[in-house]
Amino acid sequence: MSTLTITNLHVAVKDKEILKGVDLVLHEGETLALLGPNGHGKSTLLAAIMGNPNYTVTAGTIALDDKDVLAMSVDQRSKAGLFLAMQYPSEIPGVNSADFLKAAMNAHREKPLSLFEFYNKLQKSYKEMGIPFEMSNRNLNEGFSGGEKKRNEILQLKLLDPKFALLDEIDSGLDVDAMQVVASAIKEEQQKGRGFLVVSHYARLYDMIQPTRVAVMINGKIAVTGGPEIIKKIDTTGYEWIKTELGIEVQKDEQPMNKVSIGVCATREAVAPSKK
Amino acid sequence: MDITLVDNDIKDLTFDVKEGDTLNLNLAAFKGFPNSNIVVKVSANGHFKGAFADFSKGEGKFVLNVILEGDGSSCDWHLSSLAANQDKKVFDTSVTHLAKHTSAEMSNYGITMGESHLTFTGVSSITKGAIKTVTRQAAKIIVFDPLCDGRCSPVLKIDENDVDASHAAIVGRLNEDHLFYLQSRGISLPVAKRLITLGYLKPIESYFADQKLVAKIDGSIEEGI
Numbered sequence: 001m002s003t004l005t006i007t008n009l010h011v012a013v014k015d016k017e018i019l020k021g022v023d024l025v026l027h028e029g030e031t032l033a034l035l036g037p038n039g040h041g042k043s044t045l046l047a048a049i050m051g052n053p054n055y056t057v058t059a060g061t062i063a064l065d066d067k068d069v070l071a072m073s074v075d076q077r078s079k080a081g082l083f084l085a086m087q088y089p090s091e092i093p094g095v096n097s098a099d100f101l102k103a104a105m106n107a108h109r110e111k112p113l114s115l116f117e118f119y120n121k122l123q124k125s126y127k128e129m130g131i132p133f134e135m136s137n138r139n140l141n142e143g144f145s146g147g148e149k150k151r152n153e154i155l156q157l158k159l160l161d162p163k164f165a166l167l168d169e170i171d172s173g174l175d176v177d178a179m180q181v182v183a184s185a186i187k188e189e190q191q192k193g194r195g196f197l198v199v200s201h202y203a204r205l206y207d208m209i210q211p212t213r214v215a216v217m218i219n220g221k222i223a224v225t226g227g228p229e230i231i232k233k234i235d236t237t238g239y240e241w242i243k244t245e246l247g248i249e250v251q252k253d254e255q256p257m258n259k260v261s262i263g264v265c266a267t268r269e270a271v272a273p274s275k276k
Numbered sequence: 277m278d279i280t281l282v283d284n285d286i287k288d289l290t291f292d293v294k295e296g297d298t299l300n301l302n303l304a305a306f307k308g309f310p311n312s313n314i315v316v317k318v319s320a321n322g323h324f325k326g327a328f329a330d331f332s333k334g335e336g337k338f339v340l341n342v343i344l345e346g347d348g349s350s351c352d353w354h355l356s357s358l359a360a361n362q363d364k365k366v367f368d369t370s371v372t373h374l375a376k377h378t379s380a381e382m383s384n385y386g387i388t389m390g391e392s393h394l395t396f397t398g399v400s401s402i403t404k405g406a407i408k409t410v411t412r413q414a415a416k417i418i419v420f421d422p423l424c425d426g427r428c429s430p431v432l433k434i435d436e437n438d439v440d441a442s443h444a445a446i447v448g449r450l451n452e453d454h455l456f457y458l459q460s461r462g463i464s465l466p467v468a469k470r471l472i473t474l475g476y477l478k479p480i481e482s483y484f485a486d487q488k489l490v491a492k493i494d495g496s497i498e499e500g501i
Contacts, residue, residue: 103463
């Protein structure tokens with residue numbers, strides 16, 4: 001059984017420290033729900049585990065069993081068994097979905113899949129995720145609705161067979177039916193023994209996928225860990241109890257507006273001659 | 277009317293598109309850069325559809341001037357260019373709207389590698405009286421290597437009020453988020469770059485009717501990246 005171990009992880013984005021010493025252990029077969037107010041570092045943790053270059057690890061370690069994840073390139077992390085379902089999957093113009101999936105699946109194998117095997121697997125997964133197979137011929141995520149993008153993320157999870165799946169707000173943008181499909185797919189993958197680290201703000205998804213443990217991220221650290229009862233507590237009372245029970249001041253999510261400048265670039269030729 | 281010109285056949289030429297006619301012009305260059313000046317005059321309700329797949333080597337300037345002379349005439353232009361090694365290529369693609377209800381789409385896409393220079397310029401002019409005109413000019417260059425140089429300067433000259441005009445210019449490296457997304461699925465950096473670049477250049481093939489030429493363009497894209 002594999003274990004993902006995060007120790008004293010500090011992560012900065014553009015010199016601003018977001019994670020301030022995260023300690024977390026996740027075993028294969030577990031589903032860990034990661035909750036916390038907006039802007040406290042949940043997505044940052046997931047992105048840092050996967051190696052997003054916008055996030056700089058300034059201290060700490062991430063280990064997958066005895067392997068140093070931080071020493072691996074992004075594609076090596078995927079091949080080692082990590083998968084990140086993104087909150088905002090990129091739309092990539094010109095890259096055909098089927099070509100992309102084939103390249104991704106073959107990257108995880110020593111011998112490339114035969115065309116027959118590939119199409120069989122593809123058709124099966126599209127059907128299971130309720131995505132029309134014709135969409136495999138479209139550009140990757142381009143013009144997909146929010147729900148289609150999220151289903152497409154889970155479809156990739158099924159096809160790439162990771163040890164640990166990190167789900168970043170996989171339920172945002174999903175309608176009730178799509179939520180059912182996504183939750184069923186996650187449950188099926190749980191039964192295969194994968195480990196899940198799931199970020200969501202809503203108890204509804206957690207009700208469906210039944211996490212085994214819960215961690216709450218406050219101010220860039222794991223403030224509380226415990227059982228699923230914490231989800232209900234947060235769902236009904238919010239995060240106020242963190243301050244009253246644990247004495248931790250919950251910092252407000254401050255996102256100052258970026259500096260913007262708007263210019264005019266069309267030139268209008270003078271129409272009327274100036275009067276003298 | 278369908279016209280296909282390859283390599284040395286691309287030279288200084290003038291085309292007159294008669295009233296109600298359509299000119300489909302396919303250009304493809306694989307050898308030396310085709311220094312040339314092409315003028316297309318389009319009469320009322322005539323249409324010019326042009327596509328240029330440029331995988332040539334060398335330096336020079338290619339000029340396209342489309343003049344929409346008649347009411348309801350249109351222009352639809354697509355260019356994909358690959359500049360590599362010491363190439364120095366300039367594409368100047370302009371359209372002039374002289375009449376009412378005319379429309380134009382000018383799309384120039386390029387990749388610059390090695391120590392090459394690639395420049396897209398062009399002016400979309402809307403003259404007085406050319407009301408209800410729609411014109412779009414887009415130029416995009418992906419810069420691959422530290423020593424190459426990409427420049428885009430699409431210009432709009434607007435002399436009429438009742439029009440819809442826009443331009444866009446993008447020069448930059450491959451999108452980091454796109455690369456991260458592909459790599460996070462186990463795809464190595466060189467393969468991720470290749471997939472994105474293929475996706476960037478290949479759409480030009482859809483404008484070509486001659487399948488043998490499409491296969492040759494396909495080969496040049498593969499070879500180029």
